[in-house]
Amino acid sequence: MFTGIIEAVGEIRRIEPKGQDVTLEIATGKLDLSDVKLGDSIASNGVCLTVVALSSDSFCADLSTETLKRSNFASASRGARVNLEKAVTPTTRLGGHLVSGHVDALAEVVSRESTGRAIEFWLQAPEHLARYITEKGSICIDGISLTVNAVDGARFKLTIVPHTADETTMKGFQTGTKVNLEVDQIARYIERLMLGDKAAVSEAQPQSDVMALLGRTGFLK
Template sequence: MFTGIVEELGEVTAVETLDDACRFRLRGPVVTDGAKHGDSIAVNGVCLTVVEHEGDEFTADVMAETLERSSLGALGAGSRVNLERPMAVGERLGGHIVQGHVDGTGEILDRKPSDNWEIVTISLPEDLARYVVEKGSITVDGISLTVVDAGPDHFTVSLIPTTLALTTLGLKQPGDRVNLEVDVVAKYVERLLGDRAQAPRRGEEAAR
């Protein structure tokens, strides 16, 4: 589990194409400190498993499905990426509960800078819109953000200078794809309420 608080802006140093996957080599001095085979590291919000670790670099294999369902397929050598290690038990939950399981991708539609922050508008897949609410949480490229406005096919977020300087959202431009993960609590609530609505009321099953 992650928190959506990016630890560092890393870099893809190499991409190896396999039969039905890709192997990424990534540089990140912070997240590789103490890393070992089998550890998890979120890359632009996608939970990946460390295959090898040497110095300040690590490799991770990405399946074809992940490449298709996320923006990782567009990465190449030199691409900058958001990196985060899983939250340790007992640490503060600075962002919100993030699984590292991308629900879909959006596209940056517009950027409006101001003196102290920047408003970014991002497209929203129709099947995810019901999980996004004003002042709720959403993960964009692994960054825990608060939704400013939520529409049927887009949402906006306000980015402070720190986020712009230390994450990929300071680099992305209109037309670029970003990974989206909605609040997992909303999905569980929907499922539970749906099951309750479909379940027969007490005594109804016996009366049938």
């Protein structure tokens, strides 16, 4: 579990294909690895990766075909910068929101504009995830806990203050940049719970039925 508050920006040092899978070595920059051991989790661009090898300034992780399919690591290259966060401890300040590191899909930056000292981004999410994104709700982009400031269909706006831009990879985001997207866990669990006994049916519930059920129970106005 993570909070989405980035601790360091690292860099991909090595990419080693292994059949359909990949092993990455990530140089960790200023991230303190003194309390990290084999088997621990480190969120890398919002993807929960398991440490399989460790040095004083880097770690290695294996990426499955599922991870490559859902994240921007499929197109990653040596030297690419990544946002890093170690897993939370019971005493960690929850400065962002609850982030699992289980990326849902890719989103795409569709516009970037400076507003005062801040940067405003509009991003396009996959249509099937739009129902989980709400104004003033939380969202995780490349591992960063952010507040959604406006929503227009499957598009949403983020306003990035200078500190966040300086301490993450967001300063380098441009129109067309593909980013890892994780929606708020609570929204997903509510939708699943509202299915009740229908959740046990093997075939997926049509979205229209789910939305009708949420409407009948007062969750949609």
